[in-house]
Amino acid sequence: MTINLILLFALILVALWTVMTIRLIRSIVGLALTSAILSVIMYRLHSPLAAVFELSVCSGLISVIFVTTVSFTQRISKEKLRIRRKERLLKFWYLPVILIATAVMLCQHLLTPQFTLPLLVPAQGLGVRDLLWSCRHLDLLGQVVMLLAGAFGVVILFKESRK
Amino acid sequence: MSQSALQLFCTFGIFIILLLITGAYCMFVSFNLIRVLIGFEILIKAVTLLIICAGYVCGRTALAQAIVITLIVIEIVVMVVAGGVALWAYRHNKTIDPRKLSNLKG
Numbered sequence: 001m002t003i004n005l006i007l008l009f010a011l012i013l014v015a016l017w018t019v020m021t022i023r024l025i026r027s028i029v030g031l032a033l034t035s036a037i038l039s040v041i042m043y044r045l046h047s048p049l050a051a052v053f054e055l056s057v058c059s060g061l062i063s064v065i066f067v068t069t070v071s072f073t074q075r076i077s078k079e080k081l082r083i084r085r086k087e088r089l090l091k092f093w094y095l096p097v098i099l100i101a102t103a104v105m106l107c108q109h110l111l112t113p114q115f116t117l118p119l120l121v122p123a124q125g126l127g128v129r130d131l132l133w134s135c136r137h138l139d140l141l142g143q144v145v146m147l148l149a150g151a152f153g154v155v156i157l158f159k160e161s162r163k
Numbered sequence: 164m165s166q167s168a169l170q171l172f173c174t175f176g177i178f179i180i181l182l183l184i185t186g187a188y189c190m191f192v193s194f195n196l197i198r199v200l201i202g203f204e205i206l207i208k209a210v211t212l213l214i215i216c217a218g219y220v221c222g223r224t225a226l227a228q229a230i231v232i233t234l235i236v237i238e239i240v241v242m243v244v245a246g247g248v249a250l251w252a253y254r255h256n257k258t259i260d261p262r263k264l265s266n267l268k269g
Contacts, residue, residue, distance in 0.1 A: 008178040019189040050231040069246040150240030
């Protein structure tokens, strides 16, 4: 449980850094790190297939998409960066305070966390593959439709931009 | 659900709520379309952790994994399209600040 706790703290800290850092590229790296830590947590919660998906797709592919999008936009000057850094600090210094206050409130009043609990052993049932292919047909259909819709959407967006 | 499982869920629940707050704050405060998407991503990560944790404490990790895989596929499609929209907005307006998107109809 201690390792899980360290991972959860790391997840929150990296997410906070992702949100607060000024450079977009650093934010994207932070997002990839958040996904990587989340995938380790998922693996430890006996969900290895979802963890692999999270690591490869969310940590890899989405980072590539974000980097591509950022690379098409213009780099801001140092003067603008300095101004934005000040604005960003003014906007975001509340966030760690809000997070700490919420955590303290939840720990004291609403929830009673037990950090020394042993991990539970999950009940054995249908495997993921069996479940996905035999019981969740509608999900698969939805995924195919979403992928097609996404592909068409991107084609239309980029086609219009060429004109 | 046993008492120990509920307590484990509560422990993870605190961090899930903190992650939700972080993502939501980023979405509401930022005036940059890419940063809004990053906040949205963090929100999705919180939901993913919630589903996996719920599946774990109920002993139904296979179902949770199936749902998370569906979530990830939909997430990637949404991100690709949203990234394309942000790029389209930049090419037409030379900015990704949503306050300056003045040529939107409606």
